[in-house]
Amino acid sequence: MRFVFRPPATEAAGLLALPWDRPLATWPDDVLADVPQRRISRHVVRYVALEGTIYALKEIVEPLARKEYALLADFGADGLPTVGVLGICVDRPGDQPAILITRYLDYSVSYRHLFSTPRGDVSAEQLIDTLVALLVRLHLDGVFWGDCSLSNALFLPDAGTVAAYVVDAQTAERHASLSPDQRLRDVDIAIGRVAAELLDLEAAGLLPADVDAVQLAVGIRPKYDALWTELTREEVVLDDHASGVTGRVQRLSDLGFDVQEIELVTSGAQAVVRVRTQVAGPDAHRRELFRLSGLEVQENQARRLLDDLRGYRAWLEQRDGAELPDMVAGHRWVAEVYQPVVDAIPAHLLGRLAPAEVFHEILEHRWFLSEIEGEDVGTTTAARSYFDTVLGETTREPGVPSIGSRLKQPTAADGCR
Ligand SMILES: Nc1ncnc2c1ncn2[C@@H]1O[C@H](COP(=O)(O)OP(=O)(O)O)[C@@H](O)[C@H]1O
Numbered sequence: 001m002r003f004v005f006r007p008p009a010t011e012a013a014g015l016l017a018l019p020w021d022r023p024l025a026t027w028p029d030d031v032l033a034d035v036p037q038r039r040i041s042r043h044v045v046r047y048v049a050l051e052g053t054i055y056a057l058k059e060i061v062e063p064l065a066r067k068e069y070a071l072l073a074d075f076g077a078d079g080l081p082t083v084g085v086l087g088i089c090v091d092r093p094g095d096q097p098a099i100l101i102t103r104y105l106d107y108s109v110s111y112r113h114l115f116s117t118p119r120g121d122v123s124a125e126q127l128i129d130t131l132v133a134l135l136v137r138l139h140l141d142g143v144f145w146g147d148c149s150l151s152n153a154l155f156l157p158d159a160g161t162v163a164a165y166v167v168d169a170q171t172a173e174r175h176a177s178l179s180p181d182q183r184l185r186d187v188d189i190a191i192g193r194v195a196a197e198l199l200d201l202e203a204a205g206l207l208p209a210d211v212d213a214v215q216l217a218v219g220i221r222p223k224y225d226a227l228w229t230e231l232t233r234e235e236v237v238l239d240d241h242a243s244g245v246t247g248r249v250q251r252l253s254d255l256g257f258d259v260q261e262i263e264l265v266t267s268g269a270q271a272v273v274r275v276r277t278q279v280a281g282p283d284a285h286r287r288e289l290f291r292l293s294g295l296e297v298q299e300n301q302a303r304r305l306l307d308d309l310r311g312y313r314a315w316l317e318q319r320d321g322a323e324l325p326d327m328v329a330g331h332r333w334v335a336e337v338y339q340p341v342v343d344a345i346p347a348h349l350l351g352r353l354a355p356a357e358v359f360h361e362i363l364e365h366r367w368f369l370s371e372i373e374g375e376d377v378g379t380t381t382a383a384r385s386y387f388d389t390v391l392g393e394t395t396r397e398p399g400v401p402s403i404g405s406r407l408k409q410p411t412a413a414d415g416c417r
């Protein structure tokens with residue numbers, strides 16, 4: 001057998017003890033992490049846990065495994081939202097297919113779960129929007145997906161919305177840029193796949209009564225066209241070039257994308273504004289929060305957390321009558337506001353949602369309680385009430401592992417061949 005791993009190899013070393021010579025479907029329960037098969041997939045997918053990290057293993061023929069491995073690595077390096085790839089195992093005995101190893105995307109949920117969640121804070125429309133935005137980002141970077149669907153993406157709760165990640169890149173192709181025909185074909189594939197998935201949900205009674213599966217799927221095209229056009233169109237501005245440019249950049253930023261380069265071609269009073277949209281975005285808030293606090297969270301979560309950080313900083317500065325340097329303000333907010341709330345999450349509720357999402361929900365809950373009370377109840381009271389009345393009620397997809405709480409750690413004995 002042969003293993004091809006991306007560094008750091010230390011992470012991979014622990015995986016070597018697994019029974020790679022056996023068909024994945026026959027691996028004993030005691031080496032597998034407790035993540036039930038809850039998704040429709042063509043290939044056998046199993047999960048293992050090692051030192052607090054969960055990995056997804058997919059059995060797939062070698063050429064496809066090699067291709068997907070290279071593509072996922074490439075996407076990751078370019079900052080596209082995909083699952084992280086660790087390596088492949090090839091040349092398994094008896095002509096068995098290869099195994100592709102990816103990192104389990106922590107706190108990710110499937111679309112089926114998002115539709116069946118009683119919390120209902122993510123609508124079907126939002127889910128489609130986020131999938132469309134993902135497809136547009138791939139297209140801007142010259143990636144033809146070839147199989148855009150809800151089940152080939154994973155969704156991460158992000159402050160009342162969701163962020164989408166590519167999980168299945170088997171059919172993807174990388175080009176310098178895509179032709180309109182290629183993009184159209186990709187959108188058509190998405191419409192077909194998503195319609196089938198939504199009809200499936202409908203048949204299972206999981207789609208809200210007011211959602212029309214086919215209409216929602218067909219709506220992918222206008223959504224895609226609108227976003228693509230907004231991101232790439234040339235704009236003619238008259239007279240006030242500066243405000244024309246600022247307005248354009250602001251609209252793109254409102255859509256959650258960064259502008260990488262602006263080209264302004266003037267002729268007399270008229271100017272044409274061309275923008276090159278940054279594929280690695282939209283993550284301006286993530287980067288800013290990381291710079292100030294060292295926290296790595298999703299984009300909308302970062303937006304919320306930054307608001308709270310700024311509010312706390314203003315309060316500190318007013319109280320002490322002195323301006324604080326960025327780094328000091330950021331680290332005081334983490335130490336005095338954010339971390340105490342995260343540390344207060346009761347042990348039995350750990351792992352249900354990412355800490356930043358819990359913090360965001362507590363901010364919402366604080367607002368809600370304060371409205372009822374007619375005065376600000378403060379974060380501590382809001383957190384206590386939230387843990388008792390909201391988080392405890394949150395259902396997770398059954399068996400989705402929570403790091404450190406429900407993992408089965410394979411031991412050396414488990415993994416010996
Ligand atoms: N790294 C991962 N993290 C979380 N889930 C994963 C991961 N890799 C695969 N899965 C799950 O396995 C399912 C099937 O994987 P996918 O790559 O789509 O293969 P296929 O569709 O060819 O069987 C996905 O829909 C996803 O739910």
Ligand SMILES: [Mg+2]
Nearest residue numbers: 041151152168
């Ligand atoms: Mg798939």
